Amino acid sequence: MRKVQCRNVPTLQSLIRLAVLVIALLPCCPPTVRGEETYTFDQAEIEKKPWHLGGYAEIRPVINVLDKDAALYQLQYYKDDPGSTITEYNGRFQLDGSYEKGMGRVYIKTSTDYSYSSESGGNGQTVIYEGYATLKPSDSWKLEAGKKNLKWGKGYAWNPVNFLDRIKDPYDPELSLEGYVMATVDYIRSFEGPVRTLAITPVLFPVNDHINDDVGEDSHLNVAVKLYLLFYDTDLDLIYAGGGTRTPRYGMDFSRNLSTNFEVHGELASIQRFRKQEMDTDGTLGSETHDTLSGLLGVRHLTTFDLTTILEYYHNGTGYSANEMTNYFNFIHSGYQSYQSTGSDRQLVFAQNLTKGSYSRPSPMEDYLYLKLSQKEPLDILYFTPSVTVMINLNDQSHSITPELLYTGITNMELRLRAAFIRGARDTEYGEKQNDYRFEIRAGYFF
């Protein structure tokens, strides 16, 4: 049992109390001005303009309760002593705009993020998340070029077939991400019969020193293609990606409603000649190349009392086994001991570089289970959704439990209170994370 010392306990408790109070009082606050029962529908509300400008602003204070014995704590804070808690203040400002004329349209989305923490001070950056031009000569054809996301796959928490996007965070799967530069074509056909829809999406994906430079090492023009079918009421995708900077990848996914309240989905992804970097027991870094197979199977169920369950099993064919992760954690622990006894951080700097790669990606191990239970509008409180998410690493039985309260009753505003309880023994994925607990409030406003 690990001990957690909370030096900033008054701050933590105050924040939690404030958050609980805010969420508890929200349903009591009328979201809009009360009025007579007169309903108007002004024509100006539906008039379409050629341009659009909108955005999203968010503040998100976070308290991290740290685990000083964890490998990732030692790796990150070996030079400093941040204490038992770190408070972060995060801000996000996103702008999106578009202009449409005839069959053409241009779209851009930027994201400015600023973060201040008691440990590392403040830092911020602005990134163009998406920026592309669209040409739509007919309802069957669409051509796009620029920076964009593809979002392939049917899984909620993971998408092993999403070969050409950044990996999403399974704890925040709906968060918008930075795209890659590419050119795509969509061609759609509809039919009567077992195949109701056919859509084909070829993709050109360039990689060089200036474009998409974090995807592979050489300069190449990669290609990918997705074939979508609505076949006997089942969504079916067949995917291929390859072309030079990465080895060939094949994928398929499906989704189907088995009844009005029960959906099943899955993904299968094969990567040929995948090169996996791994550390052996004595800390030597090596790599091996092999074909991998990843898969996901999930269900979504809705009860008569509006409880939604999302359950997914994910096998990551490119992931690390429990032994391989233990070697990595042992390397960090021995590096930390070496730093304490000799003052040399050579081993820890080496481990930090490794951590920036495959060891630090979301869900780095082989088998995971994801469960999310969300109850819509309990006790007749409109727009209020409490939920709990459980993520279990099946290889080492470590896990995280994330309860959440979400309120969307104020027009264009989203308020979320979330806590994360991160549990696991030594040498396990969640047990070696730098946090034991995490508490955050997110207030977002759309405009």
Added chain:
Amino acid sequence: MKGETMKMKCMSSLLLILILASPIFALDGTVLLKQVDRNLNPESYEMYRKLINVEPDGSKKEFTLFSLKKGSDKIAALFIAPASENGRSTLRLGDNMWLYIPNVGKPVRITSLQSVVGGVFNNADILNLDYAVEYNVSGVEDAGNEYLLHLKAKTRSVAYDQLRMWVDKDKKLPTKIDCLTEANMLIKTIYFKEHKDFGGGIVRPAVIETDSPLYKGYKSIMIYAKIKKRSFKDEVFTLTFMPNIDSLR
């Protein structure tokens, strides 16, 4: 001769009774239901709707949608307001339903009983097909100025197992619909109000109000605008097209 006259009188009276009774006995519920469907909407159309959820304390939340429908089983809707919902779209192809959220970036399957807007209206109410497509008429009653149609869902995938629909005899338009479960439990009541001429021969209720014993004190209102006939290609009603529905406005 007297007997002949009596026989003729009896025959005439019987014929008169049959003629007077014929509107009820000869009424074909299925034909009436199809008339109701056509009077509510053209078979293929576009329209705008505003949904207002009203809470017991009078506070409201509004959503504005652009909707399009083709044939008996293809319908799509795009949220254009408020800003938090802008760009979301829903698609229904028969019993298949999907929701597209711009941030999520891909369509996910949803069910007819869920509600993408919260409140009393669910997805089946927002993406409603013709009643005759989903229901059989199990009975017709004469209820004064109205007919009362008893409707039974054709399959278990329909959101409500039974409907009781009151139809204005003259206008052949619904005035009220009770939505019930298989066990006859009332889920919600839909009221059709404020008849309006939308042009192009479309005269129908412009306001639909819903309340539910399951949500005591809450109600949802749907206001219609700019309903007009329009034909679309089938390709518009596909997952791949969902992010582009706004291009049809």
